Amino acid sequence: MESQKTKKEFANAIVLTGSIATGKSSVCSLLRLYGFQIIDADKIAHKLLDENARSISDIFGDIFIEEGKVNRKKLGSLIFSDEKERKKLEEFLHPLIKDRLIDQSRLCENKNIPYILEIPLFFEKRNYDINEVVVVYCQKEQQIKRLLQRENFTQKEVKMRINAQMPIDEKKKLASYVIDNTKDLKHLQVEVEKFIAFVKQKYPSIKL
Numbered sequence: 001m002e003s004q005k006t007k008k009e010f011a012n013a014i015v016l017t018g019s020i021a022t023g024k025s026s027v028c029s030l031l032r033l034y035g036f037q038i039i040d041a042d043k044i045a046h047k048l049l050d051e052n053a054r055s056i057s058d059i060f061g062d063i064f065i066e067e068g069k070v071n072r073k074k075l076g077s078l079i080f081s082d083e084k085e086r087k088k089l090e091e092f093l094h095p096l097i098k099d100r101l102i103d104q105s106r107l108c109e110n111k112n113i114p115y116i117l118e119i120p121l122f123f124e125k126r127n128y129d130i131n132e133v134v135v136v137y138c139q140k141e142q143q144i145k146r147l148l149q150r151e152n153f154t155q156k157e158v159k160m161r162i163n164a165q166m167p168i169d170e171k172k173k174l175a176s177y178v179i180d181n182t183k184d185l186k187h188l189q190v191e192v193e194k195f196i197a198f199v200k201q202k203y204p205s206i207k208l
Helices: 002-009 024-033 041-051 053-060 072-079 083-111 140-150 155-163 168-174 185-202
Strands: 013-017 038-040 115-118 133-137 177-180
Touching: 002 083, 013 024, 024 038, 024 115, 024 185, 038 041, 038 083, 041 053, 041 072, 041 083, 041 115, 053 072, 053 083, 072 083, 083 115, 133 168, 140 155, 140 168, 177 185
Parallel strands: 013 115, 013 133, 038 115, 133 177
Antiparallel strands: none
């Protein structure tokens, strides 16, 4: 019953996923230029954390709250080093994220147009019964290099964050479409244009 409800709520949704530092944000930025509506689960999660700072304090302690907001970097260090603590956060946060995704998806569903749900942990958590899933792919070595450059993480922090997710090669096998991000930005733009052509073929009535 829940599965059928989810299908109805996200009837025109296309999930965009991948793993940390594979290039999901870059792909979404390009898709926005072509008129796609993007609903970002991570941005929703960040907002929900601050809205529920008191609950986060009750669950994990005052040490993770600064000036009424959650210190995400400090909380991240905890949850990526302790699977039990990570599950506690997910059990609290993921139902709230899903409710917010449903609310934000309603406008696109009412217009009967395809749209993008960016959900990093789509395959790990299986919280959404959505068939169309595009994976943004790069090699694990590229993930490590990008994280070291972008976030100034230590090797240990990089390893913990990557290992907390399903391997990107496994996600690639499960995808209904793969956007290759193993090369430069020009290559990625061509890949995104191919994906848009794929979407247009599936939804011939839409205008992008």
